[in-house]
Amino acid sequence: MKSVWKSSILGMMAGGLAACGGGSDGAPASASSQKGEQAGVATPAPTPAPASTPTSSLATTEERLVLPDNTLYAPGDYFAYASPWCATYDPSLAVGSNIVDTISILRSTFPNDVVISAKVPDNYPTVSRCGVYGYNAITFGHYLTVNSAAKMQPMQVKDIRTLSMQFDMSLSGDGEFNILAESFLTGAAKDFGTKLEIGFYTHSTPRSASFARSGTPIGTYVDNAGRSWTVTKVDDFVMFLHGSGDLLTGMLDIKGAYTFLMNRGVLTGNEWFNGVSLGMEPMRGNGVAAIHTWSVTYG
Known part of the structure; x- marks a missing residue:
């Protein structure tokens, strides 16, 4: 999505990420330790309810930690956060009522075995700042704040x-949503005041695919697996649209994509990589993304 739409995420996440132990001054509550520490935080029931364990995980009796909207889980290099940021701009949206997101995790295997669920209105977002209702994601490193x-x-x-991500996921639900992997490149390390958003749509709605194709053409990127991506730019958002249906399993060579952008003059190479995320952008109705495995190779 366009980075201007995400401006509210920065304010909501900053306190929780800075503390990684509890929100303050309106920051999200932290779930980085035991579930019992979420006392006083209402946990809305996910719709549809996530499976007790994603299908790729081994049988386990471990209790799943279910993160409601605006709740941070940040035990280390990887963190999880569900952000219904469109509610900041649309007063008709009530978090916990007509917009309900959850991220269900197993602490012992995180960032594997993650289930992201979303319930949003059956209509597309109606306010101009919202192309989607939010972004519910797991992240490696830093995302819009430290x-x-x-x-x-x-x-x-x-x-x-080297910079790549390995993933395996499955999708369900009767609504519409995108699966977007993205990073923000900045002019200085961890300085998100100036940023360029680089996003990879591995599953896209027709509406989002049309938006991506409407951008200024950059070219066609063929990755090291021979897959073609249509690359365009709208404002400060560079989009890689997978050219042949969903890409839900495999490896994504992000460094190769950056090299392509350098060769096309979009990047200079002096930009700073701060982290990368994988998540769901709900657009209408119900959706579930079961992320069986996810890891980032970086160095």
Whole structure:
């Protein structure tokens, strides 16, 4: 989505990520330790309810931690956060009522075995700032603000030797949503005041695919697996639209995509990589993304 639509995420996440132990001054509550520490935080029932365990995980009796909207889980380099940010701009949206998101995790295997659920209105967002209702994601490193629990260090694009993500997921639900992997490249490390959003649609709604194709053409990127991506730019958002249906299992060579953008003059190589996320953008109705495995290789 366009980064201007995400401006509210920064304010909501900053306190929780800075503390990684509890929200303050309106910051999200933290779920980085035991579930019992969420006392006083109402946990709306996800709709549809997530499976007790994603299908790829081993049988386990471990209780799942279910994060409601605006609740942070940040134990280290990876964190989870569900952001219904469109509610900031649309007074008709009531978080916990007509917009309900959850991220269900197993602490022992995180960021694997994650179930992201969303329930939003049956109509598309109606306010101009909202192309989608939110972004519910798991993240490696930093996303729009600093994750103080992360040990990973930002690096300039030109100095990155390897950057890829490996993933396996399945989708369900009768609504419409995107699956978007993205990062924000910045002019200085961890400085999100100036940023360029680089997004990869591995599952897109017809509406979002049309939006991506309406952008200024950059070219066709063919990745190291031979898959074609249509690459366009709208404002400060560079979009990679997968050219042949859903891509729900495999490896995404992000460094290769950055090199493509450098060769096309979109990037100089001096930009800073701070982290990358994988998540759901709900657009209408119900949706579930079961992320069986996800990992990032970086150095």
